[in-house]
Amino acid sequence: MKYVVVGASAAGINGVRTLRQLDPKAEICLISQDTHIYSRCILHHYIEGSRTIEELSFVEADFIERYQIDWIKGGTLASLDTDKKVLQLMDGQTVAYDKLLLATGASTNYPPVTNIDVARHVVGLRTLADAKQIREKSQKAQSIVVMGAGLVGIDALEGILHLGKSPTLVEFGSRLLPIQLDARAAMAYQEAFKQVGVEQYYDTAVKEVIMDENQQVKQLRLSTGEILPCDLLVVATGVRPNIGFLSDGQLITDQFGLVFDSFGQTSIDSIYAAGDISGRNPIWPAAVKEGIIAASNMVGIKRELTDFFASKSTMTFMNIHTLSLGNPYPADDSYMVEIDDNQDVYRKIIHKDGVIYGALVQGNLSYTGILTQMVKTGIPTDRHGKSLFSLTYADFFDLTDNLEFTFCQNKGDEYE
Missing domain, CATH: 3.50.50.60 (FAD/NAD(P)-binding domain)
Known part of the structure; x- marks a missing residue:
């Protein structure tokens, strides 16, 4: 089996890693425009001089060798022949595949501003x-x-x-x-x-x-x-997905980008996709998970992506820490909004019928662990009978006989 992955960012790299882990004997080819593997999320550290190019990397120094990857550096995808299962690169090189993961990402979207596309600097x-x-x-x-x-x-x-x-x-x-x-x-x-x-x-x-x-x-x-x-x-x-190599009708696209389902499957059985090529959810955690999910399904292990918000960001600017989850505003008056605002911490949760739809935590992020646990395990917001901001792990977990914490589904019912 020959797998080809196009793109060496969050989705592509996690895709090839998963492919190798699940199919140790497969032939894996990685194609990327870049000649380095680096995190786009920390490029500003390179600008300011706090990181070198090597320190932008999010993989092991010997990643390519360890995972036995044939890496075509500086390769730009020109076209795709889905019938013959062949990729054509800009330099004339052709690459055949049995299964393909498209993780070509996105590029800067230059708005329709006079001279913006011709001006230097x-x-x-x-x-x-x-x-x-x-x-x-x-x-x-x-x-x-x-x-x-x-x-x-x-x-x-x-x-x-x-x-x-x-x-x-x-x-x-x-x-x-x-x-x-x-x-x-x-x-x-x-x-x-x-x-x-x-x-x-x-x-x-x-x-x-x-x-x-x-x-x-x-x-x-x-x-x-x-x-x-x-x-x-x-x-x-903003960004626009890198789908210029696709001919009309080859794969299903929409006004955002390439369309693929929660299994990473596109409209053609042998082709999968992940990351910013969809034009949706342009965040690192989503791309990582999509790459892992797509690669798993490529090797026949069925996995579905269902466990993250469309918008989830943890950020630190000017030494101010913030977690943003979902939509920062309620969609309508049927949603409940709880706010805890003091000088050091701002916390806001938007929920409805026991489900959290959005949250903000700024300042001290210690509460985000509890908040994440509630979202991850589907803990209802209305089952404890007390403020969401006063909840602790004791409201969700009990100690087992060997002193390990275990989630207790019914814990907190005494508050109802």
């Missing part, structure tokens, strides 16, 4: 090459603007800050991290960035990139009419 933050550019150009740049206040944009912002620069942030939405945080949690970060000199624009769009005679970005025209000086623009306004 405009870069996204998606790859190591992007991080290298930002790090290099930041040394001389005087007016750095980060466009987009999602997780990638805030990563870029903090990385640049550590270089001793004072970047400006421009966000179309009303607050920082609008998907992950509510207004209260976002304000903690906004105030912290303000204290270190970051100028922030919300409810504001970039309408035009103004260039100098060398086509280098010089200024930005905002939706407010204001002109911002800018000699380095970091674009972090």
